[in-house]
Amino acid sequence: MITLRGLTKRHGDTVAVDALTLDIEEGRVTGFLGPNGAGKSTTMRMILGLDRPTAGRALIDGKPYASLRHPVREVGSLLDAKALHPGRPARSHLIAQARSNGIPVRRVDEVLETVGLATVARRRAGAFSLGMYQRLGIAGALLGDPKVLILDEPVNGLDPDGVRWVRDLVRAQAAQGRTVFLSSHLMSEMQLTADRLVVIGRGRLLADTSMAELLAASASASVRVRTAGPDDLRTLTDRLLAHDGVSAEPAPACGGERNEIVVRGRTAGEIGDLAHRLGIRLHQLHSVSASLEQAYMELTEHSVEYATRPAKV
Numbered sequence: 001m002i003t004l005r006g007l008t009k010r011h012g013d014t015v016a017v018d019a020l021t022l023d024i025e026e027g028r029v030t031g032f033l034g035p036n037g038a039g040k041s042t043t044m045r046m047i048l049g050l051d052r053p054t055a056g057r058a059l060i061d062g063k064p065y066a067s068l069r070h071p072v073r074e075v076g077s078l079l080d081a082k083a084l085h086p087g088r089p090a091r092s093h094l095i096a097q098a099r100s101n102g103i104p105v106r107r108v109d110e111v112l113e114t115v116g117l118a119t120v121a122r123r124r125a126g127a128f129s130l131g132m133y134q135r136l137g138i139a140g141a142l143l144g145d146p147k148v149l150i151l152d153e154p155v156n157g158l159d160p161d162g163v164r165w166v167r168d169l170v171r172a173q174a175a176q177g178r179t180v181f182l183s184s185h186l187m188s189e190m191q192l193t194a195d196r197l198v199v200i201g202r203g204r205l206l207a208d209t210s211m212a213e214l215l216a217a218s219a220s221a222s223v224r225v226r227t228a229g230p231d232d233l234r235t236l237t238d239r240l241l242a243h244d245g246v247s248a249e250p251a252p253a254c255g256g257e258r259n260e261i262v263v264r265g266r267t268a269g270e271i272g273d274l275a276h277r278l279g280i281r282l283h284q285l286h287s288v289s290a291s292l293e294q295a296y297m298e299l300t301e302h303s304v305e306y307a308t309r310p311a312k313v
Contacts, residue, residue, distance in 0.1 A: 001025055001179055002047060002148065006056030009042050009203075016042045018203035019056065024181050026147070029174045031194030031211075032183040033296060035304045039203040040183050041079065044152055048077055060148055072101040076141030077150040081133040081157075086126030090117055090136050093125060094143060103144055111139040116165075130157030138166070149173055151182040155189060167193045191292035199296065201303020211292070216267065218290035219298055223268045224251055226260040226284035227275075233259045236280055240266060260284070 002024035009017040017039040024030045034040050045051040047058040049065035060068065060075055068074050084093050094108040112118045115135040120128075125136065134157050141149055149170065155163045163186070170193060174180045184190050190197075197214055199207040207214060215221060227233045237248050240263060251260035263271060268287045275282050 001061060002150075002181060003059040003062070004043075004047075004056070005059075007043065007046060007053055007058055008055040009039070009046060009051060010054045015203050017046070017053075017200075020200070020203075020205055021056075022198060022205065022208045024179060024198070025196075026179040027174055027177050028195040029170050029180045029182065029193055030196045030198060031190045032181060032198050032200075033187075033190065033300075034183075034200040034206075035300055037202075038200045038300075038303065040200065041152055043200070044077075044079060044150055044181075044183070047150060048075070048079070050079075070101065070144070072097065072103070072146070073144035074146050075148045075150065076144060076146040078134075078137040078141045078154055079150075079152045081130070081137035084125055084136075087124055089122045089124055090128070090139075091121040093136070094139060097140055097143055101144060107143060107145075111142045114142060114169075115139045131159060131162055134158055135162070138169070146178070148179040149181070151180075153183055153185070155184060155186060163189055187291070187293040187296055199299055201300045204303075206299050206303065214295050214299075215290050215292065218295035219264065220290035220294040221264070222288045223263045223266065223271055224260060224284060224286040224288060225263055225271055225275075225282065226251075228259070228281040228283055230259055232280045233261065235278060236271075236275060237261055239274060239278065240271070262288075 004020045004022050007017055007020040020043060032040055042051060046053050047060070047065065057064065065071060065075065091108060091112065094111065095105055098105055098108050109118070112121050115138050117132065117135050117139065120132070125133070128136065134154060138154060141151065155166050158166065167189065170180045170182060191211065194211055196210050197207060225236070227236060240246050240248050246263065246265035248261045248263045251262045268285050272282065272285055
């Protein structure tokens, strides 16, 4: 588990990370989202002891990273895939890491096979593509068979097959009881990968929630409801609108159907229970989920550091 308590980082008058408090639990993939400049990389660097917090603390299984006895065996990380000597072959790079951390060299060949680089293991890293750098970085993160994985943009530069491979890899790691904490700007991929989400904006925590809860809370989420007749529809609509935060509007006509509304602010289960209490027959009750991109854009609307304007034509 990763534990953050009041974690803060200031650079002069600029607050990069602002009092983050959260628990990143084992056995799940936790996605880390936020606009550029939100403080994601700084947070990860503080967890790994690369940046010193101005205030607060970051702990891994109750200990600061610097006090871990065998850090590479306990925490695997990928922050910058190109942070290695370009003239060193991939296998030699991993052997140096293994020997300095008491890891058998046979483990190097195992992780090279896992990430698909076994056939180019003796090639100099400087000749690698960005996707191959990413695979090598992931191999380094897996080298010590750690209980915690921290990955910053691990799918950057990978082709679709590679993206799917990373998804399957991190979900398998979490299924084995490991803590997986990863960032990405690919919302569609994060929606397929993460169980839980941490969203920050301008260094502050905006959300710490499950994927399902975040999508359900989005203003883009709705429920399409069709009743047996117009009287039932009016009754149901009036009762729904009696509650704060609920909206109901006529659904776009489809196939001649007119007794339909689109409801926001209530789940399908809540609407079904209400209809049952009122003795109203429903002919349709269909949840329309928001995408992660929609929910994320709503949540971070006022936290974008580098806002853009529409291009002039």
